[in-house]
Amino acid sequence: MSLKILTASRLTDGHPVWYCTDGGWSKEFSNAAVADTSLACLLFERVAKQAIEKNEIVDATLVDVETRDGRLVALRLRERIRANGPTITSYAQNQSI
Amino acid sequence: MYRYDEFDKAFVAARVAEFSDQVTRRLAGEMTEEEFMPLRLRNGVYLQLHAYMLRVAIPYGTLSSRQLRKLAHIARRYDRGYGHFTTRQNIQFNWPRLVDIPEILEELSEVEMHAIQTSGNCIRNVTSDHFAGAAADEFADPRPYAEILRQWSSLHPEFSYLPRKFKIAVVGARIDRAAIQVHDIGLWLKRDSSGKLGFAFYVGGGQGRTPMVARLLRDFVPEEDLLSYTTAIIRIYNLYGRRDNKYKARIKILIHETGLEKLREEIEAEFAILKTGELKLPQADIDAINAYFHTPDLADRPEWHHNLDWLRSDDPAFDRWVNRNVASHRHPDYGIVTISLKPTGGVPGDATSVQMDVVADLAERYSKDELRVSYHQNLVLPHVALGDLKVIYDTLLATGLASANIGLISDIIACPGLDYCTLANARSISVAQQISARFSSHDRQMQVGEIQLNISGCINACGHHHVGHIGILGVEKKGSELYQLTLGGNAGNNCAIGEITGRGFSSDEIVDAVETVINTYLSVRESNKESFISTYRRVGMALFRQALYDVTGRAV
Numbered sequence A: 001m002s003l004k005i006l007t008a009s010r011l012t013d014g015h016p017v018w019y020c021t022d023g024g025w026s027k028e029f030s031n032a033a034v035a036d037t038s039l040a041c042l043l044f045e046r047v048a049k050q051a052i053e054k055n056e057i058v059d060a061t062l063v064d065v066e067t068r069d070g071r072l073v074a075l076r077l078r079e080r081i082r083a084n085g086p087t088i089t090s091y092a093q094n095q096s097i
Numbered sequence B: 001m002y003r004y005d006e007f008d009k010a011f012v013a014a015r016v017a018e019f020s021d022q023v024t025r026r027l028a029g030e031m032t033e034e035e036f037m038p039l040r041l042r043n044g045v046y047l048q049l050h051a052y053m054l055r056v057a058i059p060y061g062t063l064s065s066r067q068l069r070k071l072a073h074i075a076r077r078y079d080r081g082y083g084h085f086t087t088r089q090n091i092q093f094n095w096p097r098l099v100d101i102p103e104i105l106e107e108l109s110e111v112e113m114h115a116i117q118t119s120g121n122c123i124r125n126v127t128s129d130h131f132a133g134a135a136a137d138e139f140a141d142p143r144p145y146a147e148i149l150r151q152w153s154s155l156h157p158e159f160s161y162l163p164r165k166f167k168i169a170v171v172g173a174r175i176d177r178a179a180i181q182v183h184d185i186g187l188w189l190k191r192d193s194s195g196k197l198g199f200a201f202y203v204g205g206g207q208g209r210t211p212m213v214a215r216l217l218r219d220f221v222p223e224e225d226l227l228s229y230t231t232a233i234i235r236i237y238n239l240y241g242r243r244d245n246k247y248k249a250r251i252k253i254l255i256h257e258t259g260l261e262k263l264r265e266e267i268e269a270e271f272a273i274l275k276t277g278e279l280k281l282p283q284a285d286i287d288a289i290n291a292y293f294h295t296p297d298l299a300d301r302p303e304w305h306h307n308l309d310w311l312r313s314d315d316p317a318f319d320r321w322v323n324r325n326v327a328s329h330r331h332p333d334y335g336i337v338t339i340s341l342k343p344t345g346g347v348p349g350d351a352t353s354v355q356m357d358v359v360a361d362l363a364e365r366y367s368k369d370e371l372r373v374s375y376h377q378n379l380v381l382p383h384v385a386l387g388d389l390k391v392i393y394d395t396l397l398a399t400g401l402a403s404a405n406i407g408l409i410s411d412i413i414a415c416p417g418l419d420y421c422t423l424a425n426a427r428s429i430s431v432a433q434q435i436s437a438r439f440s441s442h443d444r445q446m447q448v449g450e451i452q453l454n455i456s457g458c459i460n461a462c463g464h465h466h467v468g469h470i471g472i473l474g475v476e477k478k479g480s481e482l483y484q485l486t487l488g489g490n491a492g493n494n495c496a497i498g499e500i501t502g503r504g505f506s507s508d509e510i511v512d513a514v515e516t517v518i519n520t521y522l523s524v525r526e527s528n529k530e531s532f533i534s535t536y537r538r539v540g541m542a543l544f545r546q547a548l549y550d551v552t553g554r555a556v
């Protein structure tokens, strides 16, 4: 199965957060814990349900990722943009405008 | 400008208090997200990719300096120092925290603004001509009627749960600058042969998944019947509009499936009942609202015509800006200034707090304290003496707002797309940035001439791609962005939906494809007086397809 990570938006400010190995939620994508078995995915789903019930997060989803050069990368552009923020500033800088 | 009366004040204050309480309860865990979501949407609060987004209504795109300053303050204090003006003449803040939103709404209410009905299946913010009350080609100011519709539709109990959202636009000039024929109801103010004011009613226009140009429902409805006739239409829609499938729920689909004639019969029958009832607008009420919108006193300033000519010849950049960004005012000594929010490589429609403050100051000093937001995502100073143009230009230049590109290819309409929007399939802003950079030379833009290029990041079409002369729609294919190109769309007079060129283009190809379209146009136009859209109408799609694809249909 493809590797998965668990992501959601934080209730208070809508900021994207990723479930990480220490059992908390991190604002850093690179801290995300990876599930590589269906059992681990089930565990993620349970974690998400509990965090939703505790009103920490909303809109939890499992996201497909892969490792590239030893780093985690989300397969969908949408998730990469969620992880890195709008692509806008970087473009303007590239263009020196 | 319209000022809130006691009723408006009380209803906004009550809503702020109610929603503040709901936010508090949500944060305290007394409400689930399922319970809270419809409540936050009723108050313009969306959850986007990176944060919550607050959409604030700017009724018919009219603002005072004080209101714009407040928006600047909100962007600075609660957001990241900028706001995004939208194709519905509203503003969106991209980064507010949920916990701050009650306070933001409180601040907005201090300047008679709110976020009510900027989402949900209700009658949305009524849009209008951004040159209203100033344009040389206007026969009547549409804003009083937009205001009457705003008051009537605010928290309308019968119409707060329609099958789908409902958009109304009103214009009153020879040129339709509000794209009324892609609205659920489009109203065109006119006079009949006796000089009486009334409206042509267009109905069933819209973009999205199934784009349609509105049909003429009735050629003339007297002004006093504005609300009765509008009620009749929405009541019939509310009754028959589909609720089983949200893609088929707009009034355009009802008209398409039922037929205009049959619906017209029902609407007319309903209107016959409503016509003499309490919805009939007394002339005194119309006059009272009209009084809020009377044109400010504009002193004659003829001495400036000569000076302006001199200043223009002395400063070519200023001359270019006057040429593109200043439109005729009904008073010959005045002009309407459009402030472009489309700098090269910039984000269409974005303005920083500093820029908003500068524009608010300019409006206060030089434009009778009035401002407009256009659906093209620019700002407008409606009443500027020609003699003040240079000082305004110099001020705008110093704050990065002096792009001389109104109506040119870099004056791009673009939705937030995948950089912000949770529904998006592809980015819009980055495509806009690349196109404006590719065509950054003013001379080249002038060579291309009048053109409208629109970009949407998904089929919801917030970037109006269907009615762009060149339209770009982002879709997702196998995890990558793909852009469909349409040609020949047009908003306003002679409204038309664009035709798809063929297979889509990757994010690396799309800017080249646009350039191919432009080069093809330049090579076949009869003269530089023949605009892109006129040329397209004359020669059709075939030549453009040939230039874009090889015989196998692949992009060249």
Ligand code: SF4
Pocket: B415, B416, B417, B418, B421, B422, B423, B424, B425, B456, B457, B458, B459, B460, B461, B462, B463
């Ligand atoms: S068109 Fe789609 S991507 Fe663009 S703002 Fe609308 S919903 Fe979002």
